[in-house]
Amino acid sequence: MLNDTLTSALNEQMNYEFYSAHVYLAIAGYCAGESLDGFSNFFKVQAEEEKFHAMKIFKYINDRGKKVSFAGMETPVNEYKSILDAFEHAYLHEQEVTKRIYHLSDLALNDREHATMQFLKWFIDEQVEEEAMFDSIINKLKRIDKDSNAFYMLDAEFALRSFTPPTAE
Numbered sequence: 001m002l003n004d005t006l007t008s009a010l011n012e013q014m015n016y017e018f019y020s021a022h023v024y025l026a027i028a029g030y031c032a033g034e035s036l037d038g039f040s041n042f043f044k045v046q047a048e049e050e051k052f053h054a055m056k057i058f059k060y061i062n063d064r065g066k067k068v069s070f071a072g073m074e075t076p077v078n079e080y081k082s083i084l085d086a087f088e089h090a091y092l093h094e095q096e097v098t099k100r101i102y103h104l105s106d107l108a109l110n111d112r113e114h115a116t117m118q119f120l121k122w123f124i125d126e127q128v129e130e131e132a133m134f135d136s137i138i139n140k141l142k143r144i145d146k147d148s149n150a151f152y153m154l155d156a157e158f159a160l161r162s163f164t165p166p167t168a169e
Contacts, residue, residue: 017054
């Protein structure tokens with residue numbers, strides 16, 4: 001059974017996942033303002049993923065017979081020095097998400113809350129993928145630097161990105 005501390009922490013993480021969507025929509029807006037529709041699409045898709053993560057936690061809290069609790073969120077950064085700066089900001093944000101998921105896992109482990117430990121394993125695996133993806137994109141952006149052809153090819157590639165929620169869980 002989820003205790004109040006773990007329930008509160010799960011609610012906090014659910015809210016942070018919604019905040020993450022907010023962060024990525026703000027970056028999408030920045031990209032759109034720079035006429036980089038592919039990069040904007042990348043972050044819109046990222047926002048959809050974050051909302052999916054939040055709703056996954058929402059469902060878990062309800063499935064465990066506890067109440068979901070929503071909180072307000074802070075204003076995300078809306079301006080960046082460059083696309084590289086925006087991706088570096090997103091990477092740091094994902095690292096913070098990872099720390100928060102690890103904290104939740106520690107709470108579940110300390111409580112010997114095995115169902116929650118199993119539930120959080122999916123998020124841990126997801127964070128490995130998220131951090132690797134952002135790290136790879138940052139490395140590509142640094143390599144292409146001033147090569148406008150490569151930059152616009154990456155923008156075109158990101159325009160094709162979409163989100164399909166996983167079905168088997």
